Amino acid sequence: MSILEFLIAINGMAELWSADRVFLGLLSSNQYSSPTLNMRKYVNLDGIYGSFSGIQSIRNSVGMYSGTxxxxxxxxxxCLNPPFVLYQNQPVLVVTRNAHFQTNGVPVVNPDFLLGVYAQLDSSAQILNNSTPMDRVNEAARNTMDVLNNASAIAASMFH
Structure with a gap:
């Protein structure tokens, strides 16, 4: 199973935790799920998880758990202590841009890729609720291409 397939499978069931054991959010494409970590700007705009200003958000540019x-x-x-994804009480992914981080076999995922997957799933869900069956098929095909192109671009940027 690829990391992309795994992230889709654990949607709404896995959590992001910091290395110092602080809960950083639920990995979910559901914008109404709380607490949720999602790339969409309007999700938890005033909350501590997933916002650009939350003290426990990886999207806050100046926090302990965020920024460069x-x-x-x-x-x-x-970073020598990046956050990790916890699923069924087990660390299953390390979330980092540190290309030299030693994970002891736990796969690494880029934070932009992680957030992008859930943002894309959220967009797809909204389209499903407001369209005809043929619209959904066409949009799903476009979304799939967009996700693959974005994943390829992120993967390519990791090796520069």
Whole structure:
């Protein structure tokens, strides 16, 4: 199973935790799920999880758990203690941009890819609720191509 397939399968059932054991949010494409971590700007706009200003959000550019210098931030390329995804009480993914982080066999996922997957799933769900069956088929095909193109671009950027 690929990381993309795994992230889709654990939608709404896995949690993001910091290395210092602080809960950073539920990985969910459901914008109304609380507490949720999602790429959409309107999700938890005033909350601590998933917002650009929340103290426990990886999207806050100046927090301990975010930004390029946060000591527990997945965006800090030198971070020695990045957050991890917990599923069924087991760490299943490390979320980091640190290409040299030693994970002891736990797969690594780029934070932008992780957030992008759930944002895309949220967009797809909204389309399903407001369209005809043929619209859904066409939009699903476009979304699939967009996800694959975005995943390829993120993967390529990791090797520069």
């Amino acid at each position: 210098s946060g000591i527990y931030s997945p965006y800090n390329i030198f």
